[in-house]
Amino acid sequence: MKLSGAQAVVEILHREKVTTIFGIPGGVVIPLFDALYGDKSIRLIVTKHEQGAVHAADGYARSTGKPGVVLVTSGPGATNIVTGIATAYMDSIPMVALTGQVPTSIIGNDAFQEADITGITRPITKHSYIVKDPKELPEVMKRAFFIATTGRPGPVLVDLPKDILTAEIEFEYPDKVSIPGYNPAVKGHPGQIKKAMDAIAKAERPLLYAGGGIIASDASEELTRFVKTTGIPVTLTLMGLGAFPGAEPEFLGMLGMHGTKSANYAVDRCDLLIAVGVRFDDRITGKLSMFAPNAKFIHVDVDPASINKSVIIDIPVLGDAKHVLREMNKSAHRLEIAEWTREIEQWKTEHPLTYGNDDDILRPQYVVEQIYKVTNGEAIITTEVGQNQMWTAQFYKFARPRQLITSGGLGTMGYGLPAAIGAQLAHPDATVFDIAGDGSIQMNIQEMATISQHNLPIKIAILNNGYLGMVRQWQEFFFGRRYSATCLKRDGRCPGVCDNPGKDCPPYVPDFVRLAEAYFAVGMRVQKKEDVEPALREALKVKKPVLIDFLVSPEENVTPMVPAGAPLKTMISSVEDAQRYLLA
Amino acid sequence: MEREYTLAAIVENKSGVLAHIAGLFSGRGFNIKELSVGETENPEYSRMTIVVKGDDQIVEQIKKQLNRFIDVLKVYDLSNVPSVHREIILIKVKAQAAMRAEIFQVAEIFKGKVVDIWHDTLTLEVTGTEGKIEALIDLMRPYGIVEIARTGRVSISRGITRKGGKKNE
Numbered sequence: 001m002k003l004s005g006a007q008a009v010v011e012i013l014h015r016e017k018v019t020t021i022f023g024i025p026g027g028v029v030i031p032l033f034d035a036l037y038g039d040k041s042i043r044l045i046v047t048k049h050e051q052g053a054v055h056a057a058d059g060y061a062r063s064t065g066k067p068g069v070v071l072v073t074s075g076p077g078a079t080n081i082v083t084g085i086a087t088a089y090m091d092s093i094p095m096v097a098l099t100g101q102v103p104t105s106i107i108g109n110d111a112f113q114e115a116d117i118t119g120i121t122r123p124i125t126k127h128s129y130i131v132k133d134p135k136e137l138p139e140v141m142k143r144a145f146f147i148a149t150t151g152r153p154g155p156v157l158v159d160l161p162k163d164i165l166t167a168e169i170e171f172e173y174p175d176k177v178s179i180p181g182y183n184p185a186v187k188g189h190p191g192q193i194k195k196a197m198d199a200i201a202k203a204e205r206p207l208l209y210a211g212g213g214i215i216a217s218d219a220s221e222e223l224t225r226f227v228k229t230t231g232i233p234v235t236l237t238l239m240g241l242g243a244f245p246g247a248e249p250e251f252l253g254m255l256g257m258h259g260t261k262s263a264n265y266a267v268d269r270c271d272l273l274i275a276v277g278v279r280f281d282d283r284i285t286g287k288l289s290m291f292a293p294n295a296k297f298i299h300v301d302v303d304p305a306s307i308n309k310s311v312i313i314d315i316p317v318l319g320d321a322k323h324v325l326r327e328m329n330k331s332a333h334r335l336e337i338a339e340w341t342r343e344i345e346q347w348k349t350e351h352p353l354t355y356g357n358d359d360d361i362l363r364p365q366y367v368v369e370q371i372y373k374v375t376n377g378e379a380i381i382t383t384e385v386g387q388n389q390m391w392t393a394q395f396y397k398f399a400r401p402r403q404l405i406t407s408g409g410l411g412t413m414g415y416g417l418p419a420a421i422g423a424q425l426a427h428p429d430a431t432v433f434d435i436a437g438d439g440s441i442q443m444n445i446q447e448m449a450t451i452s453q454h455n456l457p458i459k460i461a462i463l464n465n466g467y468l469g470m471v472r473q474w475q476e477f478f479f480g481r482r483y484s485a486t487c488l489k490r491d492g493r494c495p496g497v498c499d500n501p502g503k504d505c506p507p508y509v510p511d512f513v514r515l516a517e518a519y520f521a522v523g524m525r526v527q528k529k530e531d532v533e534p535a536l537r538e539a540l541k542v543k544k545p546v547l548i549d550f551l552v553s554p555e556e557n558v559t560p561m562v563p564a565g566a567p568l569k570t571m572i573s574s575v576e577d578a579q580r581y582l583l584a
Numbered sequence: 585m586e587r588e589y590t591l592a593a594i595v596e597n598k599s600g601v602l603a604h605i606a607g608l609f610s611g612r613g614f615n616i617k618e619l620s621v622g623e624t625e626n627p628e629y630s631r632m633t634i635v636v637k638g639d640d641q642i643v644e645q646i647k648k649q650l651n652r653f654i655d656v657l658k659v660y661d662l663s664n665v666p667s668v669h670r671e672i673i674l675i676k677v678k679a680q681a682a683m684r685a686e687i688f689q690v691a692e693i694f695k696g697k698v699v700d701i702w703h704d705t706l707t708l709e710v711t712g713t714e715g716k717i718e719a720l721i722d723l724m725r726p727y728g729i730v731e732i733a734r735t736g737r738v739s740i741s742r743g744i745t746r747k748g749g750k751k752n753e
Contacts, residue, residue, distance in 0.1 A: 122604050123611050127654040130600075147654060181596070181657045305648035308641065 005134050006035040006165040009098070012141045013042055015173055018069050020045060020060060020425055022053035026073020027113060028162040029100035033071075045425065045454065048446040050077050052418040054084025055444065058093050059419030062405045063380060064426045065218065067094040067148050074100040075113030078159075079120065083412060086124040088155040090409025091239060092216055094148045095155035097125075103163040104132055118159050126154030134167035142177045151184025152303040153216055185302060188319030193327050195315050196274070196298045201333075203272035205294075205340040206232045209255065209284075212239030212408070213277015213301060213321045215401040220244070222325035223276070229332040233344050235263040237278055238393055239408045246397030247377070252344065253353070256284040257562045258390045261351035264560075264568040266344055267292050276300040277321045280310045281409070282564075290567035300324045353394050355556070362529045364388070364463040364552040368395040371433060371461060374536040379431040380405065380423050384416040384440030386470035388463045390558040392435045414443025417460065421447060424456045431459065431540065438464040438512070438549075439488055448519035451545045459539050460547040462512055465554040466501065473557045477578035501554075508551065516547035524548045588617065589636050589643045589663040590739045596655040597623060597630040604653060605632065614638065614646050618736035629657065633738045666742040672735045673717045674699065676707040678728035687727060694720050705730055 020043045025033040036044055047053040050072045057068030072081055078099040088095045102111040118128040127147050129140045144156040214223050220243045227234050227250050234244050235255040253260035273295040285291040299313040307316045317324055355365040368391050382405040383389040389406055398404050405423055407415040420434040451458050472486040483499045489509050516523030522542055526535045539546040560571035563581055572578050595601050609616045618635035650659045679687050696710035710720050
């Protein structure tokens with residue numbers, strides 16, 4: 001059948017079963033938006049900023065496992081999604097980004113709204129294509145979806161020059177593609193799996209360290225069975241939270257910089273670390289040479305480049321986590337590790353996650369705990385980045401995969417609100433909460449309009465402390481409380497140096513309640529501890545977007561904390577600890 | 585231990601691939617010493633010979649990162665297999681008429697050719713290993729080197745079998 005390039009793209013989206021796309025039109029992509037006009041099976045969500053669109057597509061992808069699709073114009077439209085592509089790339093999220101491009105005849109001429117987007121995004125995509133011949137369009141699109149969703153998933157960009165969109169092609173869509181340079185490993189090598197199982201059988205203090213790879217390969221069930229069969233304790237990365245139910249006794253909590261003491265002590269003490277779908281990120285390992293110093297390493301990962309990248313692995317198993325865990329389960333049996341689990345239980349009892357909860361002060365951790373309570377631990381939670389994200393990771397016990405949607409690797413502030421749009425659209429009946437900070441939410445606050453326009457009942461909980469809180473915390477701990485540039489109330493009248501906002505300062509900037517109302521959402525402000533739960537329950541009753549501005553204690557810290565570059569067992573919980581650490 | 589490694593990569597013969605690979609080296613802080621590119625027996629593919637400095641772990645990581653690229657088909661490590669390494673140099677030296685015979689003689693010993701001659705310069709073309717090329721440069725220095733152009737190494741394994749690792753191995 002004969003189609004225009006633009007019609008072909010829409011037809012391909014149908015065949016790839018894409019039902020929701022996010023984007024903003026612009027000059028060169030008018031033909032493509034024209035082809036989408038009135039389409040019955042594709043819902044087009046127009047955001048207010050392209051960054052909102054790309055994060056929404058990412059949130060859609062994370063909450064479903066299907067590729068997120070974003071469609072923007074050339075030049076600034078394309079460069080505005082760069083942060084979102086990098087966010088998806090760092091966390092291995094399947095995404096197809098379609099960008100318009102100036103006509104092929106004038107590429108390279110510094111044309112209006114021209115940017116070399118394939119060049120710009122090359123280091124932050126799994127692959128990027130520019131279509132220069134209309135005949136190649138179907139094959140390139142097929143490859144894009146295939147690459148984005150297989151192996152270690154990731155974003156793929158397809159740059160579509162205007163003349164490609166208007167050209168007429170004889171449309172034929174391939175059923176499958178074979179790409180000579182791309183054969184992702186799926187099955188683990190039986191010999192390596194056997195070696196791993198032998199090492200596990202011999203271990204006295206084994207520990208599972210699992211991450212986002214479990215969620216990407218849909219291996220949560222296999223992981224849970226493996227843990228329940230063997231009794232091996234498990235710790236998860238931020239990206240892995242929900243891959244194993246957070247309330248189960250084998251779970252030690254998150255490890256790493258803001259991990260639990262029991263998880264980090266267990267890493268330090270274990271004699272066998274079984275790493276599955278993780279990449280030994282610096283926020284996990286702390287000082288690399290001191291990471292799990294007593295352990296042999298097993299590493300299961302689908303990406304060969306992740307193995308032996310920063311830590312030398314004793315038993316590498318290249319393969320998809322689901323397949324490898326399924327094989328491992330076949331020979332798994334209960335381990336005699338009672339002494340080890342007792343040791344861990346003791347750490348858990350001695351060092352639970354705590355905060356000052358014995359007074360009337362409204363603390364952010366309390367708000368997260370209450371959100372956990374009123375949602376019965378079942379909500380889909382998105383976060384911004386910083387303290388709000390870490391408190392969420394610590395105090396919301398995630399029960400299932402794809403329940404926590406957060407920017408881990410890149411740490412993109414402004415992620416949570418648009419990501420919530422994608423998650424809510426994919427799960428219209430679920431409760432979706434964006435747990436936000438007053439700093440990061442303002443980086444994409446304009447998407448409140450998108451939320452209202454689609455009447456998405458997203459609940460936004462701002463843990464408002466008036467600071468860029470995580471940076472402020474580092475300044476308090478490691479820079480002698482010199483609060484350079486972190487006070488969000490600071491204005492032109494403030495003295496050059498100030499570490500203590502006073503009575504003359506505004507109570508908050510901006511007035512989020514009125515801002516919510518300006519966007520036709522419900523706004524509430526909570527200043528007292530006893531009002532937290534009723535406000536949350538009220539918010540849940542309203543089938544509308546609700547923003548709750550929690551004015552929390554401003555200088556609350558995320559603890560425990562492993563200072564950057566320190567060994568994992570060096571955990572500090574106060575300014576005094578930090579002083580001792582700096583002097584040591 | 586840091587040393588030199590010679591890698592050969594078969595890549596798609598398309599625009600952007602060289603930039604992609606160059607970007608990998610700069611982005612990940614790998615040290616590239618020499619790079620040469622040319623079409624293979626199949627015009628759809630190019631072959632890159634890449635000489636890098638590093639230790640075993642870094643080079644393993646470079647190979648894996650190269651393999652991750654969709655436009656890279658195969659990566660061979662020629663560092664530890666019997667291989668032939670060659671480089672071409674074009675070297676222009678000062679050569680008044682009186683000195684020419686002497687330089688011709690050196691060129692002959694190096695199995696080189698005189699490819700250009702002018703009133704007071706001449707240009708030699710020599711093919712060889714890096715050691716041979718370096719020796720030639722050393723010998724030409726006293727005459728006065730005007731300009732040098734080197735291709736960087738091209739390498740190929742000896743015999744029929746291709747050794748040095750296939751994709752996803």
